[in-house]
Amino acid sequence: MARSRAMLLAAAAIVAVPGAARAQTADPSAMEARLKQLEEAVAALRAELDAARAQVARTEASVVAQGAATKATEVRIAAMEGKPAAPAEGFRVGGTTLKIGGFIKTVANVTRYSGGEIAPLALGRDFYLPQQIPIGGPRATTENDFSAKQTRLYLSLSTDVGKHSLKGYVETDFQTATGTQGSERTTNGYDLALRRAYIQFDNLLIGQDWSTFQYVAALPETTDFIGPTEGSVFVRQPLIRYSLKLSKAATLHLAIENPQTSTATTTSPTLIENDDNHLPDFVSRLNYAASFGELSLAGAVFQLRAENGVQRDAQIGWGLSAAGKIPFGAGKRYDLRFMASYGQGLGRYLGLNFAPDAIVVPATGKLLLTENFAAFAAVRVPWSTALRSSVMFGYQRVGYPTGLAPGTFNAFNRQAWSGAANLFWSPVKGFDLGIEYRHGERALVSGASGRLDRVEIAGKYSF
Numbered sequence: 001m002a003r004s005r006a007m008l009l010a011a012a013a014i015v016a017v018p019g020a021a022r023a024q025t026a027d028p029s030a031m032e033a034r035l036k037q038l039e040e041a042v043a044a045l046r047a048e049l050d051a052a053r054a055q056v057a058r059t060e061a062s063v064v065a066q067g068a069a070t071k072a073t074e075v076r077i078a079a080m081e082g083k084p085a086a087p088a089e090g091f092r093v094g095g096t097t098l099k100i101g102g103f104i105k106t107v108a109n110v111t112r113y114s115g116g117e118i119a120p121l122a123l124g125r126d127f128y129l130p131q132q133i134p135i136g137g138p139r140a141t142t143e144n145d146f147s148a149k150q151t152r153l154y155l156s157l158s159t160d161v162g163k164h165s166l167k168g169y170v171e172t173d174f175q176t177a178t179g180t181q182g183s184e185r186t187t188n189g190y191d192l193a194l195r196r197a198y199i200q201f202d203n204l205l206i207g208q209d210w211s212t213f214q215y216v217a218a219l220p221e222t223t224d225f226i227g228p229t230e231g232s233v234f235v236r237q238p239l240i241r242y243s244l245k246l247s248k249a250a251t252l253h254l255a256i257e258n259p260q261t262s263t264a265t266t267t268s269p270t271l272i273e274n275d276d277n278h279l280p281d282f283v284s285r286l287n288y289a290a291s292f293g294e295l296s297l298a299g300a301v302f303q304l305r306a307e308n309g310v311q312r313d314a315q316i317g318w319g320l321s322a323a324g325k326i327p328f329g330a331g332k333r334y335d336l337r338f339m340a341s342y343g344q345g346l347g348r349y350l351g352l353n354f355a356p357d358a359i360v361v362p363a364t365g366k367l368l369l370t371e372n373f374a375a376f377a378a379v380r381v382p383w384s385t386a387l388r389s390s391v392m393f394g395y396q397r398v399g400y401p402t403g404l405a406p407g408t409f410n411a412f413n414r415q416a417w418s419g420a421a422n423l424f425w426s427p428v429k430g431f432d433l434g435i436e437y438r439h440g441e442r443a444l445v446s447g448a449s450g451r452l453d454r455v456e457i458a459g460k461y462s463f
Helices: 002-016 019-025 028-081
Strands: 091-093 096-113 141-147 152-161 164-173 193-201 204-210 236-245 250-257 262-265 268-273 281-290 293-307 312-328 334-344 358-361 366-369 371-382 387-399 413-428 431-444 449-462
Touching: 293 358, 293 366, 312 358, 312 366
Parallel strands: 262 358
Antiparallel strands: 091 096, 096 141, 096 152, 096 449, 152 164, 164 193, 193 204, 204 236, 236 250, 250 281, 262 268, 281 293, 293 312, 312 334, 334 371, 358 366, 371 387, 387 413, 413 431, 431 449
């Protein structure tokens, strides 16, 4: 450093005085003072530069933190509503961001039925559907089925519209198609089916989505398509829903939804879709999220109506459903999920229509409502970062109208229940392998019953 300063002083002296007299006329002390001033100025500039760089780093960190917090909030709200969060990735087309996602899923099961067998290609062969448990067959049977029908694809869209939020969502699978269901003899080709398709503008949602009466976040992890089917509210349908934020913890959802009346007659338990309703279903749900967990309370009021060209009748049905997801244990790594629903004429909302909404009396055309109760509970247990289990139990019981001839409803479903336990392994993010055992039972009003025991494995790649 001293040598450098000496060289600088000599250079400054030469520059200060022209010709041969420079070295003699230069003032070393003046040069020293000037050099010190220059060094102080450079040091000040460097300090300002370092401070500016530090400020930029803090700003970038703040932006990243705010983005992460916003994304976490979106994911939490999406989980509570059963809707996808705003896409974090994707590609742009004009002012719209598009993201394609979903999962590829294959399941294989071995099932023993105590009272007969289920017809080939019936839905009960693909997933647990208690109303299809055979009863009264000549002998027990065992069946083995493989399926990739639950594979799901979705397209999520988000468009920049200033201060507003405009989104769209389309979701499909191959499990729920009601058309051609292929053949297991050769190609196993299955139809693509619409699950959900909606537009969301700020707090207004228009389209097909999970019913507002259903709290999707309470559904447990399972290899099955649903899990505790008999105890679950499970409906997707066209609707118009408005969501109102009441506080940081509470959100109120108000909706009008597509109506339908599912009936049977006193002479046959076969379900009939009437599609004669004059009014939509009116549904509301209050969500509450706090440090202890998430709670939901939903209510529905709807018209039930049936006409046959000569006779017609209409009644008012209603239902209530409470559900939640409560973390507990060390680090809140465990969680309890539950749902309980009760109402009259609520059949199609529960257990994939395990029971009719109402009974038609052929002689008068009058509608008599059923009474419905359904519930499930599930506990999730994490064994490690890659291993986890869920244990679940579901139940539904149906009450039928009184005052009719004894034995009128003997062939109708009275109740169903099931219990299941599973183990999931996720060696890497996005890849899950699971195995599950389930026991289920269905009973008729007559007292006749049938049982199901199923072992199922599943592999899923989510993207």
